Amino acid sequence: MSHGTVYLVGAGPGNPELITLRGYHLLQRADVILHDRLIPTELLRVVKPTAEVICVGKSADGHSVAQEEINALIVKKARAGHMVLRLKGGDCYLFGRGGEEAQACSAAQVPFEVVPGITSALAVPAYAGIPPTHREFTPHVAIITGHRQAGKTLEIPKADTLIFLMSVGNISAIIDALKEQGWAPETPIAVIERGTCYDQRVVTGKLESFLTTLGDIQVRTPAVFVVGKVVDLQQQLDWFGMRKNILVLGNYPQRYEHLGNIIHRRIIDCVPIEDSTDADASLRTLADFDWICFTSVNTARFLFERLYANGLDARALGPAKIAAIGQTTAEKLKAFGLYPDLIPRITSSSGLLEAFAEQDLSGKKVLLPRPEVASKTLPEGLRDMGADVRAVTFYKTIEIDPGDIDFDYIDSVLFTSGSTVRAFVKRFSPVPGKDTIHYIALGKPTRTVAREHGIDAELMEEKEGRMKDEG
Numbered sequence: 001m002s003h004g005t006v007y008l009v010g011a012g013p014g015n016p017e018l019i020t021l022r023g024y025h026l027l028q029r030a031d032v033i034l035h036d037r038l039i040p041t042e043l044l045r046v047v048k049p050t051a052e053v054i055c056v057g058k059s060a061d062g063h064s065v066a067q068e069e070i071n072a073l074i075v076k077k078a079r080a081g082h083m084v085l086r087l088k089g090g091d092c093y094l095f096g097r098g099g100e101e102a103q104a105c106s107a108a109q110v111p112f113e114v115v116p117g118i119t120s121a122l123a124v125p126a127y128a129g130i131p132p133t134h135r136e137f138t139p140h141v142a143i144i145t146g147h148r149q150a151g152k153t154l155e156i157p158k159a160d161t162l163i164f165l166m167s168v169g170n171i172s173a174i175i176d177a178l179k180e181q182g183w184a185p186e187t188p189i190a191v192i193e194r195g196t197c198y199d200q201r202v203v204t205g206k207l208e209s210f211l212t213t214l215g216d217i218q219v220r221t222p223a224v225f226v227v228g229k230v231v232d233l234q235q236q237l238d239w240f241g242m243r244k245n246i247l248v249l250g251n252y253p254q255r256y257e258h259l260g261n262i263i264h265r266r267i268i269d270c271v272p273i274e275d276s277t278d279a280d281a282s283l284r285t286l287a288d289f290d291w292i293c294f295t296s297v298n299t300a301r302f303l304f305e306r307l308y309a310n311g312l313d314a315r316a317l318g319p320a321k322i323a324a325i326g327q328t329t330a331e332k333l334k335a336f337g338l339y340p341d342l343i344p345r346i347t348s349s350s351g352l353l354e355a356f357a358e359q360d361l362s363g364k365k366v367l368l369p370r371p372e373v374a375s376k377t378l379p380e381g382l383r384d385m386g387a388d389v390r391a392v393t394f395y396k397t398i399e400i401d402p403g404d405i406d407f408d409y410i411d412s413v414l415f416t417s418g419s420t421v422r423a424f425v426k427r428f429s430p431v432p433g434k435d436t437i438h439y440i441a442l443g444k445p446t447r448t449v450a451r452e453h454g455i456d457a458e459l460m461e462e463k464e465g466r467m468k469d470e471g
Helices: 021-029 041-046 067-079 098-107 120-128 168-180 207-214 229-237 253-259 277-283 297-309 327-335 349-356 377-384 418-428 444-452
Strands: 006-010 032-035 052-055 084-088 112-115 141-145 161-165 188-193 201-206 223-227 245-248 261-264 268-272 291-294 321-324 365-371 388-399 412-415 438-442 458-463 466-469
Touching: 006 021, 006 067, 006 098, 021 041, 021 084, 021 112, 032 067, 067 084, 067 098, 084 098, 098 112, 120 161, 120 188, 120 223, 161 168, 168 207, 168 223, 188 207, 188 229, 201 207, 201 229, 223 229, 245 253, 253 261, 253 412, 268 297, 268 418, 277 297, 277 365, 277 388, 291 297, 297 327, 297 365, 297 388, 321 327, 321 349, 349 377, 349 444, 365 377, 377 388, 388 418, 412 418, 412 444, 418 444, 438 444
Parallel strands: 006 084, 006 112, 032 052, 032 084, 141 161, 245 261, 245 412, 291 321, 291 365, 365 388, 412 438, 438 458
Antiparallel strands: 161 223, 188 201, 188 223, 268 388, 458 466
16 A cells, blocks of 8 residues: 655744745645644634644643654554644754654655754844854854753753753743853843744843743744844844734735835635626626726636636627736736736826826726725716726625734734725724824725724725825
8 A cells, every 4th residue: 555745844934934945845745734722723714625634732731642653643644645744843853753653664764854944043033133143243142942851951052152952931941051051141042932033022031031031921932042142143133023013904014114124914815706797797797898997806806716617718808908907916916917008107096097098988887896895086077088888796805813913012914905995993992003103005995994994094095005194
């Protein structure tokens, strides 16, 4: 009997974008995913719908699944012929018991592959502004687990930089051990919580007074404990902490990376409408339209889904000219074999109207595929230009759970549509941080919806792929 292959994959230190490309591609294909508790949950959104996802993670105060049971489960699923992916925090071999899981596969004669991950031992200090080694401070570094088997004492190796993983519950013991082994009282120390994530926090101090510095701070897991002179570079090199944290609730977060650290949390999803009668009727008369205006990637996606469902393809659009609200929508249309005749300079309804103002729309028939709830700005503006506009619903938006968000670590919230505003207010009412968080609305219709809900959002428009303040 042929077995499935087991992939031991390191998920990286916490930021979902720090998984390796190999690991990401395998995650999309796996039949069974067994994951740790502290892996980035965003990664689980890319698994295929039929995948079996099992949490086997361990917590600091106990084990949800014993290691022997995890080993047996990996082998069992592989022997059933499944492609099994064991997703582990950081690197799968560094203090992660991945070696034991590989041994279990080897003993069971189950084929396996190890996909290394970026270890938090190096990534977390880097995100905190602390280089583990530096020519002027130290030529060597030691990586130590702060978690010890019962009865074993903590041994401190000889190195100028010490990095302790899994050390939250043992900081006091680590400090005592350092003092006993003669480390200077003024030795710089740092604890980095939730490293590489938007809610990363860095606490620095000196060996002799660090417990006092921590005071009543409840150190969150996961945390990395760094000891050595390199900690003195933290304020100078704290590139991550110097950036603003921007919560983006819509799609295409990469567009806004120039604003700061992007925290992407989708709060709405687009789904087909239950009754497509009107949409299908509009498709049967596509040849009658002079313009078809696509205002988003989803308008293109859902129109073509209905087109294909009716046994039609791009040829049904006939001689109609094509307008796309922006470059992303234009690229989507190109995938369907359409090259837009009109793309505005500014990606917004007002930008589209500005571009159409240069066209003669008098008596022209315009098809406007839309979501169920949408702004009236565009259809009314086109009608004011003399166009005969038919706005047709092709899909609707639904609210989805964005997950937990700690607004104490959010500097700005970017609304990309009126739907994201409505979903946000419903999910987080009362609106968090009205006096401390900077709210931004992409386009005038979105700002209008924000104001209707009591949010004084700054107007931003997207110009040539960048965000531009319209004042």
